[in-house]
Amino acid sequence: MNSTAPALSRTATGHRQPRDRRKLADNVAGWSFAGPASLIILGFSLIPMVWALALSFTDSDLQSPGQNVGLANYRALIADPVFFQALRNTGLLVVLYIPASLIAGLLVAVLLNRKVRGIGFYRTCFLVPYIASATSAGLLMGYIFDRDFGLMNGLFVKLGLPMQGLLSSPSQAMYVLTLIFFWTRFGFAVVIYLAAIQEINKEILEAASIDGASRWTTFRHIIVPSVRPMTVFLTIWGVIDALQFFDLVMTTTKGGPANATVTIVYYIWQLAFTYFTAGYGAAVAYVLFVGTLVLIVGGFLIARRKGAMA
Known part of the structure; x- marks a missing residue:
């Protein structure tokens, strides 16, 4: 029984490692395709949205940073x-x-x-x-x-x-x-x-x-x-x-x-x-x-x- 248990453990470990490698490879391949698109979306949508939100609390004219005016623009x-x-x-x-x-x-x-x-x-x-x-x-x-x-x-x-x-x-x-x-x-x-x-x-x-x-x-x-x-x-x-x-x-x-x-x-x-x-x-x-x-x-x-x- 003692000799069988290590064999089963090695077999399970052997199956697990190739499966983990395949999963890692799939993740790498997936992100290699989705990564550039995600960066583009982040760069051209989310970042400008955050910047515009910060801009809405200033009196900026796009040529100078402007000063913080709080909620004055919304009022x-x-x-x-x-x-x-x-x-x-x-x-x-x-x-x-x-x-x-x-x-x-x-x-x-x-x-x-x-x-x-x-x-x-x-x-x-x-x-x-x-x-x-x-x-x-x-x-x-x-x-x-x-x-x-x-x-x-x-x-x-x-x-x-x-x-x-x-x-x-x-x-x-x-x-x-x-x-x-x-x-x-x-x-x-x-x-x-x-x-x-x-x-x-x-x-x-x-x-x-x-x-x-x-x-x-x-x-x-x-x-x-x-x-x-x-x-x-x-x-x-x-x-x-x-x-x-x-x-x-x-x-x-x-x-x-x-x-x-x-x-x-x-x-x-x-x-x-x-x-x-x-x-x-x-x-x-x-x-x-x-x-x-x-x-x-x-x-x-x-x-x-x-x-x-x-």
């Missing part, structure tokens, strides 16, 4: 009318864009989920605005919706309608920008919904058809519940996308007229690189970050409570 937000104007404009964009993109995206996806000649071309047409450059789209739409020389006002004149201010009107500019944003972004919702619809069990749809269910009944009771997780995803994605709205403002209205199209991110850019109040701009950025985080977490919790997510 100044309460009395900043442009900040609240930017909040209203961004909120209006979110409220108008999210429902429109979800409804239009789902309806178009249902129409594109058919086997007809040239369906691939039609699907591509809805995706092109999403993958096109935002700068080129902004320049194109700036020309189309120009008050004096734009194609839209030219069409109004031919139809006998009065010319509109469009991007030059404080009361219309944000609505026009929302329409442009919808045109450039809702193709993403079409693609996601189309993929989700194609994953629905065909037997369920065939059974509904055999039972005499109308297209509306099938859409309401089968398609809509089946794509609910994608609806949650697109809602959260759309909120994040809308809260970061910047490029179309930059290439069309530049926040005008009279701050009618200033959004939160554009205002942050103005504060940092036009007015050189980087510390105050960082404070606005962190307010946006906290607000976005609250909306995302709240959306996930509501969706999980209602059973829209696993």
